[in-house]
Amino acid sequence: MFSGLMLTAWESASIVAVVAGVVGFFIVLRGSAFAAHALPNGAFAGAAGASLIGVDAIAGLAVFSILGALTIAALGRRARHDVATALVIVVMLGLGSLFLSMTTEYAPEIYSLLFGEVLGVSSSELIPIAVIGVVAIAAVFLVYRPLMLSSVMPDVAEARGVGSTRMEVIFLVVVALTTTMAVPVVGALLIFSLLISPAAAARSFTNRPFTAMGLSVLIALGTVWSAIALAYLSNLPIGFFVGSIGALTYAAGRGWAGRQRNRGSTPRLGAPGRSAARAQST
């Protein structure tokens, strides 16, 4: 389970999980789930096109997902992107089906683009995956505050010189980078799951933003690790486990949040006293 081939699988999947946890936090916060669905689809077409003309899959993934990100940002108006996003998916999937019809690759190759092939990642692919992942996380940390402000209150952010469009472009390019490094490992469909479920679950467990982001990373790691282990032991596809564990953690989060809310509805003693004490001390 931890042999050479498997070790690369553990490593690559862990990198993807960490990046997905960080980037996913902002996808859920901004309500950009649809874009997170569209870009991996676009990337999928890029990978298919790359294999057709014989270049590296990562290059095709990068070109198509970044083009998709810029198109969504350019066509979207006033933070409404749903139609632009849908059009990007439609065009990209159309191209993808064209490329697939022209390619001579075997079906398993295409299958792996959609559902990933953790075991198929070679150790030479590990370096570009890690580098792109580090760039994506560094970009999120760099724009953390303005991105947070722009996600929560776009009007106020604008008034303080944080342009919504600029933030949108930066963020979608980060999602595109995440897609590029993740699709070869977990596939176009499962990266979507890893971007949404852990971050959505995490916010039920805490009301602190940075804690939620950290928790999102931990849940993503837990999800891929247990999915790989379960797939190894049961010989069932990893994708099945990633999807169902993601749904389970989200359900657990909602359950937890519901319990907290019921408990919180009874008046908390001590809280008013604290504020009164503070008022007196100032």
Added chain:
Amino acid sequence: MQGRAVNGSDEILAVDGVSVTLSGREILRDVTFHINAGEFTGLIGSNGAGKTTLMRVILGLLTPSAGTVRVESGSRGRSLIGYVPQRITLDPDMPLRARDLVGLGIDGQRFGLPLPSSMRRKQVDEMLDAVDATRFADSRVGNLSGGEQQRILIAHALISHPRLLLLDEPLANLDIGSEQEVVDLLARIARQQRIAVLISTHDMNPLLPVMDRIVYIANGRIATGTTAEVVTSESLTKLYGVHVDVIHVHDRILVVAGRREEALQHGGNESIVELV
């Protein structure tokens, strides 16, 4: 134009001859008024009169087709205008506490992660205390009531020590109790911290007890001065271009216009309409 610097104090905002034309339609025409430190100013007008447009011009988000806007420059690096936007929807599931949102007011536009520090925490605590929000400081901001969110947004806008605070319809969607609380809070802040407060609303009545100056906007033009100077039948008739009656009922003011221009303005068919 009304006299500047009524009490001889320093001028914070100078709007001079501002006109705005958007896609061929004139939204504001030759708008001129000045606001001093510590003054509480009401920007009064019905929906669509141009209040939000004027705010966007002052914020620098919209370039006027004519005229200038000058905001008194403060010490470097601090944001000069605090802004509380109209109608804001915050996701109740969002993992963001009221205090986090206030903290974003300190340095939300800067790059990098917000590093926790005792100074930062103290600054946020003091601000929360100043707007009476300590009680719900650790709650999710999206879960708070409209009045509570309004306080947090005001704290967010004030924590960077602006000289000018702009609030766009902050009283909309508040119940009468919270409405009065928010108005009192703002009046107190304006006096204590010598901040110029400009607050837009379609109903001037909640502001009457605290308003130092009124900027009454209609048809893209304004009349300004004290409430007693501006809210008169004579001055508003001139502004609207048709006969307007100003009626005092108890301690409230009703502004009522006759049929003809009301029909022209809004296509309404009532014979008597309360404008503001």
